[in-house]
Amino acid sequence: MKIYIILHLLLLILIGEINCVKEDLKNASRDNIKADKPDLVRGLTLDQKIGQMIIAAIPGTKMNNSAQQLIKEILPGGIILFGYNLNEKDSIKVYIDGLQKESMAGSGIPLFISIDQEGGRVKRIVREATQFPGNMAAGSGGDGELAYRMARVLGLQLRALGINMNYAPVLDVNNNPDNPVINTRSFGSDTGTVSLLGKRYIRGLQDSSCIAVGKHFPGHGDTNSDSHLTLPVIPYDMSRLNAVEFPPFIEAIKENVEGIMTAHISFPEILKRSEPATLSREFLTDILRVKMNFKGLVITDDMEMNAISKVMIGESAVKSILAGADIILSTSYGRNVNIISDTIKKAVAEKRIPLERIDESVRRILDVKLRYNIISLNKNKIEEGVVIHSEHAAKILSEAQNINHELSRKALYYQGDRKLLLSGRDISRVFITGNRYAAKNLIFFENDSVFGNEKDFMAAGGKSGSRKVVYYHVEDYIPDMGRIKNFYDYCIKSNIEIVILSSGNPYPILRSDSIKNLLMTFSNTEESIRQMAFCLNGVFTPDAGSTIFRGIPGRK
Numbered sequence: 001m002k003i004y005i006i007l008h009l010l011l012l013i014l015i016g017e018i019n020c021v022k023e024d025l026k027n028a029s030r031d032n033i034k035a036d037k038p039d040l041v042r043g044l045t046l047d048q049k050i051g052q053m054i055i056a057a058i059p060g061t062k063m064n065n066s067a068q069q070l071i072k073e074i075l076p077g078g079i080i081l082f083g084y085n086l087n088e089k090d091s092i093k094v095y096i097d098g099l100q101k102e103s104m105a106g107s108g109i110p111l112f113i114s115i116d117q118e119g120g121r122v123k124r125i126v127r128e129a130t131q132f133p134g135n136m137a138a139g140s141g142g143d144g145e146l147a148y149r150m151a152r153v154l155g156l157q158l159r160a161l162g163i164n165m166n167y168a169p170v171l172d173v174n175n176n177p178d179n180p181v182i183n184t185r186s187f188g189s190d191t192g193t194v195s196l197l198g199k200r201y202i203r204g205l206q207d208s209s210c211i212a213v214g215k216h217f218p219g220h221g222d223t224n225s226d227s228h229l230t231l232p233v234i235p236y237d238m239s240r241l242n243a244v245e246f247p248p249f250i251e252a253i254k255e256n257v258e259g260i261m262t263a264h265i266s267f268p269e270i271l272k273r274s275e276p277a278t279l280s281r282e283f284l285t286d287i288l289r290v291k292m293n294f295k296g297l298v299i300t301d302d303m304e305m306n307a308i309s310k311v312m313i314g315e316s317a318v319k320s321i322l323a324g325a326d327i328i329l330s331t332s333y334g335r336n337v338n339i340i341s342d343t344i345k346k347a348v349a350e351k352r353i354p355l356e357r358i359d360e361s362v363r364r365i366l367d368v369k370l371r372y373n374i375i376s377l378n379k380n381k382i383e384e385g386v387v388i389h390s391e392h393a394a395k396i397l398s399e400a401q402n403i404n405h406e407l408s409r410k411a412l413y414y415q416g417d418r419k420l421l422l423s424g425r426d427i428s429r430v431f432i433t434g435n436r437y438a439a440k441n442l443i444f445f446e447n448d449s450v451f452g453n454e455k456d457f458m459a460a461g462g463k464s465g466s467r468k469v470v471y472y473h474v475e476d477y478i479p480d481m482g483r484i485k486n487f488y489d490y491c492i493k494s495n496i497e498i499v500i501l502s503s504g505n506p507y508p509i510l511r512s513d514s515i516k517n518l519l520m521t522f523s524n525t526e527e528s529i530r531q532m533a534f535c536l537n538g539v540f541t542p543d544a545g546s547t548i549f550r551g552i553p554g555r556k
Helices: 002-016 030-035 046-052 065-074 092-106 135-141 144-161 191-207 238-254 281-291 313-323 335-349 355-371 393-397 400-411 418-422 436-442 454-459 481-493 526-536
Strands: 054-057 078-081 112-115 211-217 259-262 297-299 328-330 375-378 381-384 413-415 428-432 449-451 468-474 497-502 518-520
Touching (some): 046 335, 046 355, 054 065, 065 092, 092 144, 135 400, 144 393, 259 281, 281 313, 313 335, 428 436, 449 454
Parallel strands (some): 054 328, 078 112, 211 259, 428 449, 468 497, 497 518
């Protein structure tokens, strides 16, 4: 409860500092913001322009010499924050205010302050924002209005902290059960579900003055490798992408999503070469800009991921800009950022990148910053903007816990013998979990017991005693299927009924023919675990018909 009181007060302070109140950004179009705005690009130096096209990471949890030097030398247009930047003992807002002050002293232009706060297992802020479940949990519930309300609250919370850009939502259709990097980060394996929830999430985030960045274009859902480690290859032609991967991005563009992040994935059937989409003019300009009519910011995924960094990183940045990217993302605060900046400058000097191409991207960047009150104009001079929320923003924020509760509860999905969800006092229930929070919440009846792992349970004599039902908790996003199957088989042979409790990636478990009873939360947040406990203790019965598995080969 403490977190909600703090956030409520933060928002009240934020609103109190604003002299006027208006409706949110849903009425601010790209066209009307340009009508009365001067061309801010004309007054910028080449260093300022190129800096605007770079988002970089910084070290530390508070302002330090390294961060100051990076902002002074690179003049970046934005900063990406990671968990290591956000020490709960220090104020995130104070840190961000300091970054903006340094940027105004350097480039004279306020920063995009960006973050990966997807929900579920991908989060950077732990204490100062509501820990909503991930996308697959929302996809399991299939409620677009709940997805909107979740993103609406999250956007308000982020802007209250000074964060104005969220690399979310994931718009990948996860129709490959072997996908090691997307899985529960996706709304599901059904294109329609991903499209619906994706556009509602975008609207919620952007109605709260927080920039949404849909990812990863053209689609990272049907890979069986991780682009952080290698270059994934998708062997499909354009007809497949038009049917499955593209629709969520098309719907996002119709919803005026402000940013789209590229994927470091190769499509040899389409490009006739092994070049990643991030460097492809065919994908970023011909398809995304021209065919799909996207007018927002094209942002690369991290240029230091192994899928792309094996090419010289500076030249990769140049190729990406020529392909159509507006912003180069680098998660380093070391030498690579300087290499990227210097190589782009050299390419402009050598006329490999036309200056008009640079101006085109910088103009888009400044338009977005102005539209989202990141910058304001005082007699055509750039100043740091203020956040303007509608007067009912505090009321919306107060609904965070209820939204989290409902979203997490609706996500639960069970397959198997439903009688095992109604176990009572006449059955010895055994919970096996290494999660202390889960262990505390699952115990309900006097004869319930809990073990930290399956070995402890077997050593205690799992075969003997009264009728037992074992609930075996798995929360890994890459589950150890050998270990799980061995224990499952042990229980079956010992005449012990067993239910797998999955709060991680469910796909590997679902593919096992021997596992019959499976309760899934698709998320390991505290609220997801709490709802799992309520379900097992008879408070509610989970929905019997999740849609998130549609589109997976071999499944109905």
